Amino acid sequence: MSSQEVWTTLKLLAWTKDYLLSKGVVNARLEAEWLLCAATGLDRVGLYLQYDKPLIDAELAAYRLLVARRAKREPLQHILGSQEFCGIDYDVSPDVLIPRYDTEVLILEALNRSSCAQTVLDIGTGSGCIAVSMQKRLANAVVTATDISEAALAVARRNAVKAGAAVEFLFGALFEPVVGRRFDLIVSNPPYIPTADIDMLDQEVRDYDPMIALDGGLDGLDIYRELIPAAVDYLNPRGWLLVEVGIGQAKDVTSMFQSAGKFTETIIALDPGGIQRVVGAQLKELS
Ligand code: GLN
DSSP states (O other), X not given: OOSSSOOBHHHHHHHHHXXXXXXXXXXXXXXXXXXXHHHHTOOXXXXXXXXXXXXXXXXXXXXXXXXXXXXXXXXXXXXXXXXXXXXXXXXXXXTSOOXXXXXXXXXXXXXXXXXXXXXXXXXXXXXXXXXXXXXXXXXTSEEEEEESOHHHHHHHHHHHHHHTOOEEEEESSTTGGGTTOOEEEEEEXXXXXXXXXXXXXXXXXXXXXXXGGXXXXXXXXXXXXXXXXXXXXXXXXXXXXXXXXXXXXXXXXXXXXXXXXXXXXXXEEEOXXXXXXXXXXXXXXXX
């Protein structure tokens, strides 16, 4: 992008598409459009209404900085500052895992299985997207969310306020902050990537998502080993526990539910890519 040339919107987008593709960004054209929207303050329709208009120097300078960041594979969501999840925009930062569309399956399953929950607990809330989504859909429920990162909780609190969702956020590991309480529904998207696989993740994930939100220990299952048996003491009779799992983990996680000895038969739900993504079960009537 040399400064002497006249850069119109269309010319700029074409150039950026090739440049970002060469850096390994797959959705290069669309992302170029989002970055140009951020630099100009226009929406995508606005861009196309003036596709042959040259950009002013200040816009070009701002755009150059954004493209340089994306070329280093910084996630688009960090550059733009937000990600949509279940119809709500969430602020994101390097302190929280960027919400994934796969996790929407967890919300749907939780709502299908436990539509009358009065008390909901989200463990490891990160951006707060699960807790906020649950609160918006179960308006009468008291929703509590925990995290071991104060920095993540700060982002989550902000997101709840922005979305107008009353969520109780508590600092601490697993059930520590809610000792003595019981819930109708417990949900969690814990870190589940096996440590050795982290190197193979996309650069955007490996270098920019928080490691404590990804690393699930040697086989990725560390948190489930603690969470599933412990949940028995924090669920009301007939309460549901639903967890997101990584690729190929549903079988092992199902066994953990069974070994806990207090759950009914487990359910498994697939994500839009056909991967077994959610495992859950209901606590038996008499625990
Ligand atoms: N789904 C995320 C990924 O594969 C990982 C999230 C997690 O560990 N809970 O990038």
